[in-house]
Amino acid sequence: MKEIIKKILEFSDPYRALQEKVRINDNTISFNDERVYFKKPILIAVGKASIPMAEFFRQRISLKAEIVITPKGTSKGGDVIEAGHPLPDENSIKAGKKVLDLLLNEDYDLVIFAISGGASALLEYSDIPIEELKMINKLLVTSGIGIDKINIVRKHLSKIKGGKIIEYVKDRAPVISFIVSDVPGNDISSIGSGLTSIDKSTINDALMLLRKVGLENYAKYLTETPKSFSRTIINYLILDNMEVLKKLSNYLGNSLILTSEVRGEAKDVGVFMASIYNSSENYGIPLKRPYYLLLGGEPEVTIKGKTGKGGRNGEVCLSFLKYVKKSGKFELLSFATDGIDGNSDYAGCVISSNTNINEDEINDALETHNSYGLLERYESTIRTGYTYTNVNNIYVLNAP
Numbered sequence: 001m002k003e004i005i006k007k008i009l010e011f012s013d014p015y016r017a018l019q020e021k022v023r024i025n026d027n028t029i030s031f032n033d034e035r036v037y038f039k040k041p042i043l044i045a046v047g048k049a050s051i052p053m054a055e056f057f058r059q060r061i062s063l064k065a066e067i068v069i070t071p072k073g074t075s076k077g078g079d080v081i082e083a084g085h086p087l088p089d090e091n092s093i094k095a096g097k098k099v100l101d102l103l104l105n106e107d108y109d110l111v112i113f114a115i116s117g118g119a120s121a122l123l124e125y126s127d128i129p130i131e132e133l134k135m136i137n138k139l140l141v142t143s144g145i146g147i148d149k150i151n152i153v154r155k156h157l158s159k160i161k162g163g164k165i166i167e168y169v170k171d172r173a174p175v176i177s178f179i180v181s182d183v184p185g186n187d188i189s190s191i192g193s194g195l196t197s198i199d200k201s202t203i204n205d206a207l208m209l210l211r212k213v214g215l216e217n218y219a220k221y222l223t224e225t226p227k228s229f230s231r232t233i234i235n236y237l238i239l240d241n242m243e244v245l246k247k248l249s250n251y252l253g254n255s256l257i258l259t260s261e262v263r264g265e266a267k268d269v270g271v272f273m274a275s276i277y278n279s280s281e282n283y284g285i286p287l288k289r290p291y292y293l294l295l296g297g298e299p300e301v302t303i304k305g306k307t308g309k310g311g312r313n314g315e316v317c318l319s320f321l322k323y324v325k326k327s328g329k330f331e332l333l334s335f336a337t338d339g340i341d342g343n344s345d346y347a348g349c350v351i352s353s354n355t356n357i358n359e360d361e362i363n364d365a366l367e368t369h370n371s372y373g374l375l376e377r378y379e380s381t382i383r384t385g386y387t388y389t390n391v392n393n394i395y396v397l398n399a400p
């Protein structure tokens with residue numbers, strides 16, 4: 001699977017996607033039938049892909065000013081803010097203040113945003129004290145509710161998310177956002193909490209979710225998100241999970257893309273994938289060997305109490321192994337394109353028909369959310385380091 005991982009990362013590269021889809025010459029940006037003219041552009045790049053995306057614009061445009069915000073420990077040097085992820089920290093608030101200061105005080109005629117997953121935690125401005133914000137986010141991301149719902153809460157508790165940042169943009173300057181999606185279904189208003197998107201969700205939706213996770217005492221901080229804008233805002237999706245799956249399918253041949261929108265509890269996703277393999281073994285339906293089955297998306301892991309070392313992909317692999325029919329050869333790659341799965345420093349795992357882990361060990365690892373504690377003993381883990389992108393997780397099942 002090494003070559004396949006290399007290809008996934010190549011196809012997930014945001015710089016390459018911008019190169020393919022965006023043209024810049026003579027003070028004009030052209031993309032997707034749009035042409036935007038500028039003299040004094042500024043750039044705000046935030047998310048896991050911010051560094052390569054900022055690099056693309058910096059190499060082609062003389063920017064009046066720029067702010068780049070990346071997760072802690074991932075700066076490659078230069079004037080970059082490193083902030084907390086998956087929980088916001090003091091630097092996320094500093095970044096928020098710096099961005100607002102830029103929007104309110106710089107002289108510009110175009111705002112370019114480069115937005116990717118992680119932006120919700122990395123950039124914040126809120127009346128809620130930071131320690132409480134951390135606690136709220138921790139509760140939300142481990143509650144098992146999907147990212148779209150988590151971000152409904154974040155948008156209404158924040159002073160900049162869910163399109164609110166647009167209120168700070170000066171002189172009717174247009175705004176263009178180039179977006180890399182790590183949200184199944186690519187809802188622009190959810191990716192990075194939809195910084196530059198109008199928002200369909202309401203305070204009431206946020207309130208119901210706050211109640212669901214026991215945080216209703218924060219209701220006083222909820223404010224409504226904009227439902228329309230009175231200036232030109234263009235949100236342009238440059239890369240998503242399906243695009244990577246399609247390129248991978250072309251590269252591999254003999255493959256079926258099932259979905260780029262996997263959701264639901266990670267261990268149930270493993271069971272579901274095993275059921276497809278088993279059915280193929282038993283009936284040749286839906287696939288006959290040799291084949292690659294490709295899926296993408298973002299399963300959730302509901303965590304209660306203390307955990308071991310694990311992640312979504314670790315749990316997909318283990319539950320697949322538990323339910324898969326032990327006949328024939330197979331290999332399953334379960335891979336986080338950002339290089340980090342859950343609280344581990346692994347990007348994911350590869351298991352095969354030769355991985356003999358007994359069922360008791362699997363049950364124990366799933367129960368204690370210690371998938372990587374177990375998988376590393378069977379040399380089934382993958383480490384890539386931080387990848388400077390995120391188009392969610394990719395699952396490749398190979399039945400040769």
Ligand SMILES: Nc1ncnc2c1ncn2[C@@H]1O[C@H](COP(=O)(O)OP(=O)(O)O)[C@@H](O)[C@H]1O
Nearest residue numbers: 142301307308309310311312340341342343369
């Ligand atoms: N020990 C663990 N085992 C399984 N999943 C975990 C563990 N710790 C955290 N997670 C899950 O990992 C998710 C966050 O990690 P990650 O996959 O890196 O997401 P993101 O791409 O959103 O940053 C959370 O949804 C959480 O439920």
Ligand SMILES: O=C(O)[C@@H](CO)OP(=O)(O)O
Nearest residue numbers: 117118119120191192193
């Ligand atoms: O920033 C966010 O809101 C989410 C989705 O875009 O990203 P991540 O899950 O990587 O934190």
